[in-house]
Amino acid sequence: MTDIELRYFDSCPNWKIADERLREALEAEGIDCSITYTKVETFEDAERLKFIGSPSILINGSDPFKPEDAEPGLACRVFATEDGPQGSPTVNELRALL
Numbered sequence: 001m002t003d004i005e006l007r008y009f010d011s012c013p014n015w016k017i018a019d020e021r022l023r024e025a026l027e028a029e030g031i032d033c034s035i036t037y038t039k040v041e042t043f044e045d046a047e048r049l050k051f052i053g054s055p056s057i058l059i060n061g062s063d064p065f066k067p068e069d070a071e072p073g074l075a076c077r078v079f080a081t082e083d084g085p086q087g088s089p090t091v092n093e094l095r096a097l098l
Contacts (some may be wrong), residue, residue, distance in 0.1 A: 003059070014087030043073065059097055
């Protein structure tokens, strides 16, 4: 079973795009699982969770898009996608990981 968690903070609108793309990828792959949503509200929460920005998508506990030099913090993430920099991985990139 696939365990999916979407970590975010309210000030970043990109988490909603990531949620839509993630749901689309799950449906396209025929995977029926729930998504756990974790709202990160403080820098202390970010440090405790090793949250490197919104959105963070964890698949089976691991962030496959995490840059090696990432530091915890409350910031919007930018992903280097097949279509250029975006606020979320693309549906195709998510499907490839699922």
